[in-house]
Amino acid sequence: DGGITQSPKYLFRKEGQNVTLSCEQNLNHDAMYWYRQDPGQGLRLIYYSQIVNDFQKGDIAEGYSVSREKKESFPLTVTSAQKNPTAFYLCATKGQGSGANVLTFGAGSRLTVL
């Protein structure tokens, strides 16, 4: 069963706590992405990684951190420095080659700060 698995689906956090969102893929895709979506807004890029042990900041990286120790995994940590973390977080992957130039999304993780 190929795909992208995000967990948890729902997460509640108290202010001042760090939380980590998991993203695992078995599609053998090199590139992985984290997007944030707020109500009525489009997707904004947080971080992306094109290969293992390498990643680049997107437009809204402040208050977030990532790692890419394995090809299959790209976890996102929302730190206490992120002032407004309540949002829908989407992980995506992109395959290799000219025929795979599209993003495929996981089911998403909804984070609420109490």
Add this chain to the structure above:
Amino acid sequence: QKEVEQNSGPLSVPEGAIASLNCTYSDRGSQSFFWYRQYSGKSPELIMSIYSNGDKEDGRFTAQLNKASQYVSLLIRDSQPSDSATYLCAVKKNTGNQFYFGTGTSLTVIP
């Protein structure tokens, strides 16, 4: 200036009508264009990709690309209530691996 702009709507059409969704982009170097559908509370799913000027048809969906005008559109023929969703336009530049998304257009198909 935003990379990708869409009319946020909402757009309402009666069942069986044609729904027309529009998108403009700012970077002339963009080469790849996508339409995603997103149901409420769900993640986006790819409907169409288009890379060359002109029309590309897939069932009831037609994507249109005009690079000179930096304009991409999506037509949905014979609209169904199940088409009610937010449609996101996305653009990928020729260099790098970043995808840029518009804010989405909310479509409601009225039975």
